[in-house]
Amino acid sequence: MARIKRATLKSIASDLGVTHTSVSNAYNNPAKVSKALRERIIAHAQSVNYEGPNPAARSLRTGRCGAIGVLFNDQLSYAFTDPHDIAFLRGISSVCEEEGANIVLIPLQDKRPAQRDQLAAIVDGFILNAPYRSHPTIRAALARGLPTVVVDFDAPDLSSILTNDRAAMRAVVDHLLALGHRHIAIVTFPREEGNGEIGSLADDFSDESHVVHERIEGCRDAIDAAGVPRAAVLVCETVNSEDGGARAASWLLRRRPELTALVCFSDRLAHGAVTGATALGRAVPTQLSVTGFDGIDPPGGAPSPLQLTTVRQNAVEKGRRAAEMLLMPDGREVRTVSIDAEFVVGDSSGPAPADAPR
Template sequence: MSHDTNQSAATGHPRRPRRGRPGGTLAAVAAKVGVSRTTVSNAYNRPDQLSKDLRERIMGAAAELGYAGPDPVARSLRTRQADAVGLLFGERLGYAFRDPGTVEFMHGLGEACTERGRSLLLVPSPPGSASEGLVHRASVDGFVISSAAVDDPNVRAVLSRPQPAVIVDSPLGVAGVDFVGIEDRAGFAQVARHVLGLGHRRIGVLSIRRGEDVDAETSPRLLVERIEVGRAQHPVRQQRLLGLLDAAAELGIPSERFLVSERPYNSREEGVEGARELLAADSELTAIMSITDVMAIGVLDELSHRGVAVPAGLTVTGFDDVPAAQSFGLTTVRQPLEEKGRIAIETLLDDRPRTRAKRVLLPTELIVRASSAPPRS
């Protein structure tokens, strides 16, 4: 009984082609099919340029001869292009697939990479990590740096490479490097004006502190004190808190009663803990403003558990407008998360002369929903 030469006699599973087997070369495949070597190469690298029938004939001949396709390392050395983009991500890798705002951003990155024929290499850079080796070894045509700390050694490693880089959100003010983001301070001022305009004066704020601060003291402190903590290292959170102070100053409202609770992670569970902490510190709060939707939804969970009606008993707001915000009726600030990822790739891969850094600021929009109302009498 004969066996298919491409099947394992023991398992029936397809054999993995063995590179370097006699006859297993691009030239041999071209000769067998009767086409040029360029046509064989296109079957792997530009399949849209061949008919379906021709590509199937080429791939069938390659499998028969044991040819596994062009060597990507050799191609990269020859063309000096990796056809890949690196993403230096300022959190643990799992966070990229769990946080809804990051998922939206990643979707925009992925779609733009696909349209431009690039793959995406994720390089995690959680707080306190020192993985510069991953950056230096990464075979990519450029890097997107997302939400990294100012003193992150991996950022320095990326910027030491000759390939272009684009910073998304933070760090701020890096000379000579393209930037894509939003006006975080102005964006948070939008929702702060809304809450203050409704008449709220006793306000709690939920913020995030980065992972290296997880053992830091967490009890609520006055807003002005919190802003001074780590201002340079964590510009996004500090800019959003400053937006509340801006709105209060515009209305002549003193900020002495604004309390801030900083939680170690951006999660729904931390929103629950933050709400408990703020309400224990000031039972007369009439509003809780979160710098993210995810933690704001955690606040809604805790208030529901306590039987506190929203917004009659307490106003709750967020920031980002992640997909779940609408279903929870959350008043928030919308930022174009998916578009931010797409524009980051477009900025990184455009062929303009790199004589000056490009700065792209995307718009934000206040979205008023059912979670905000004037304070209880």
């Protein structure tokens, strides 16, 4: 049986009577050929079942593979179930589609670190999404010296996307204090990888997680201004999920029945806290106020009769700006983009109960 000859860049160039460079540019650098010529080349290539240059060969030739790595603090499935991360990745992917780039998701919680390292080796740059500073994969990514943009992470030597976490969280706690609440507890995701402790606002919170550190500082700013002792404000660290929020609320309310407000560092934690409090017979907001952070839809996308008092941040915009900074640099070495979040008063906060201890 005769072997069918596979089409190549050279054979297509010969068929059309154009240069090999013109065919290459039609795929790799379309700005260098006219629209009409590119359409002619692509149409002919499709007619002879040519799908484009071999990615591996192009990588060897150009030193680029056309993919960016997005590192995030959880398992791979989390990126497809957390509404904030879904929106963030949608922002990144919208820019990647425009620029013809691919995305490699690199979870920090991976049981196969060898495979994770292999994935990290086939990207042109990184977006680090709210990472733990000292995680070995983060250190390894930074050591590669590839273009890198950090999100919700303070790195003076790198371009970054930051949210006004501290000011936004102060606005949340100031709101509760103005409503008369003095018995307040905080529910947060872990300040360090694998952490899950119960402490107080007087504890030492390192900057291992920039987000937790800044939101804690915002809470302290408000609490200190009101004259409430830091040690009186419990801080419960738990997994960032509805179940985690429910468990934290149950634990805190059993330990401190006098609590009148829970400040949650995500909407997922807040939705869970409402569930946990309701199970203990604490009505929200008449007996307990609950606040969140993110401005996302309730679990499952179903409408909720209780609109959270929260901080609404634009995760899609954060993703877009991060990808733009990485893929379309404007010549400046380091840039910082601030995307302000908005405090929104909902139905989940109200005045402290009249019989609450002062």
